[in-house]
Amino acid sequence: MRGDEELYVATRTEQLQRSSGLTRAQLLKLGAALPVALGIGRFASAAGAAVRDTVSSPIVKPLPADWFVKLGTNAEMRWDALRGEGYLVPNNRFFVRDHTATPSIDAQTWQLRVFGSGLKGDGAAFTYDQLRKLPSREVTASIECAGNGRSFYASQQGTPAPGSQWGLGAIGVAKWKGVRLSEVLERAGIAKTAVDVMPQGLDGNVLVNGVDYGQVRRPLPVAKALDDVLLAYEMNGVPLPPDHGFPLRLVVPGWVGISSIKWLGQIEVSNQPLFSLWNTQQYRMQGGSYPADSPPLTSQTVKSAWELARGAALPYRRRVALTGRAWSGTSAISRVDVSIDHGATWSAAKLSGRNEAGSWAQFTYSFPPQPSGTYELWARATDASGRTQPDTAAFNNLGYLFDAVVRHPVVIH
Numbered sequence: 001m002r003g004d005e006e007l008y009v010a011t012r013t014e015q016l017q018r019s020s021g022l023t024r025a026q027l028l029k030l031g032a033a034l035p036v037a038l039g040i041g042r043f044a045s046a047a048g049a050a051v052r053d054t055v056s057s058p059i060v061k062p063l064p065a066d067w068f069v070k071l072g073t074n075a076e077m078r079w080d081a082l083r084g085e086g087y088l089v090p091n092n093r094f095f096v097r098d099h100t101a102t103p104s105i106d107a108q109t110w111q112l113r114v115f116g117s118g119l120k121g122d123g124a125a126f127t128y129d130q131l132r133k134l135p136s137r138e139v140t141a142s143i144e145c146a147g148n149g150r151s152f153y154a155s156q157q158g159t160p161a162p163g164s165q166w167g168l169g170a171i172g173v174a175k176w177k178g179v180r181l182s183e184v185l186e187r188a189g190i191a192k193t194a195v196d197v198m199p200q201g202l203d204g205n206v207l208v209n210g211v212d213y214g215q216v217r218r219p220l221p222v223a224k225a226l227d228d229v230l231l232a233y234e235m236n237g238v239p240l241p242p243d244h245g246f247p248l249r250l251v252v253p254g255w256v257g258i259s260s261i262k263w264l265g266q267i268e269v270s271n272q273p274l275f276s277l278w279n280t281q282q283y284r285m286q287g288g289s290y291p292a293d294s295p296p297l298t299s300q301t302v303k304s305a306w307e308l309a310r311g312a313a314l315p316y317r318r319r320v321a322l323t324g325r326a327w328s329g330t331s332a333i334s335r336v337d338v339s340i341d342h343g344a345t346w347s348a349a350k351l352s353g354r355n356e357a358g359s360w361a362q363f364t365y366s367f368p369p370q371p372s373g374t375y376e377l378w379a380r381a382t383d384a385s386g387r388t389q390p391d392t393a394a395f396n397n398l399g400y401l402f403d404a405v406v407r408h409p410v411v412i413h
């Protein structure tokens with residue numbers, strides 16, 4: 001893992017105490033030598049024989065410069081390249097966020113193992129073919145990184161946060177097909193006493209400052225796991241591409257991207273709360289005015305983006321239709337307002353097409369004829385629950401959930 005949170009690694013005890021909100025005594029009572037509480041090394045060898053060598057480049061698909069901006073092991077979608085595309089982001093343009101590297105997995109020898117204290121029996125294993133034969137379901141949903149927009153903490157608010165310096169392109173919407181997680185958990189014998197479900201990826205172990213945190217995994221509360229979560233094997237009508245989780249990934253609608261674990265190898269079902277790096281030190285609010293025991297991040301916030309490059313040239317004294325998309329993790333979008341005079345006056349953009357929670361809505365704004373100069377496009381989305389993009393996003397040390405109105409520069413010559 002590069003960048004993100006290396007600066008924030010304290011001792012594991014402190015981390016767990018601080019971030020889980022539990023005292024040392026409570027942690028010990030949880031049965032937990034700390035490495036066990038964190039899950040370190042417990043299942044590290046469970047990756048199994050299905051995983052061939054990891055590739056030398058972290059991302060497998062081509063990343064042409066007119067579609068992507070490379071950021072370490074990640075690739076951001078360029079919003080200007082989305083103009084004229086349909087509702088869904090094509091697989092070859094979808095952003096990639098790899099904590100380590102995209103593994104190459106043989107679906108024929110691969111299995112999904114379900115185990116743990118929250119099951120009635122000894123657990124179960126499912127082959128790829130078995131999963132594909134279970135009742136299927138299609139869901140259109142976005143995947144959006146919790147750090148999407150992080151660079152604006154620095155460029156717009158003067159308070160930089162470490163980690164991938166995403167613009168707004170760490171989001172994509174796709175049509176996912178698969179089997180409901182609840183279906184598989186029920187077949188595996190989930191018990192009424194289960195509280196947490198921890199899906200785990202088959203990509204490499206994550207190292208932070210020499211500490212091995214094991215494979216990428218993050219617990220989901222049982223209520224969400226049994227609600228609308230999908231075990232997806234198709235993305236936009238084809239088997240998942242390697243970078244997006246082949247052969248099987250989770251899709252957790254409306255929640256931060258880290259919830260949607262790729263390259264699933266196993267799912268632990270537990271009658272105790274579970275912990276990993278990704279729900280203790282990372283993906284929770286820390287610093288700023290957040291309390292020390294802020295809970296793990298769940299739903300995504302409200303945002304909007306223009307399908308334009310930053311600094312794009314617009315025609316001189318001509319009306320032009322500008323397009324963008326707006327989204328919220330919890331509701332449909334009810335309106336998008338636009339200002340080109342730094343917030344003094346606002347006018348409504350026109351929403352069109354599909355518009356659902358956990359996905360996005362397309363909008364068009366008729367930019368009035370203007371003399372030459374530099375302008376800022378401000379778009380401010382509001383969702384059906386009344387949440388609106390604020391002027392300033394609340395700072396947090398790791399730069400998550402940047403929801404403020406983004407000032408998008410354009411020029412007219």
Ligand SMILES: Nc1nc2c(c(=O)[nH]1)N[C@H]1C(S)=C(S)[C@@H](COP(=O)(O)O)O[C@H]1N2
Binds near residue numbers: 216263
């Ligand atoms: N196994 C595994 N799952 C993972 C990740 C990862 O590195 N390994 N990255 C997570 C993060 S932080 C995000 S934002 C999404 C990105 O999904 P995508 O690469 O398909 O766009 O996958 C999530 N699932």
Ligand SMILES: [Mo]
Binds near residue numbers: 097145146147257
């Ligand atoms: Mo992410």
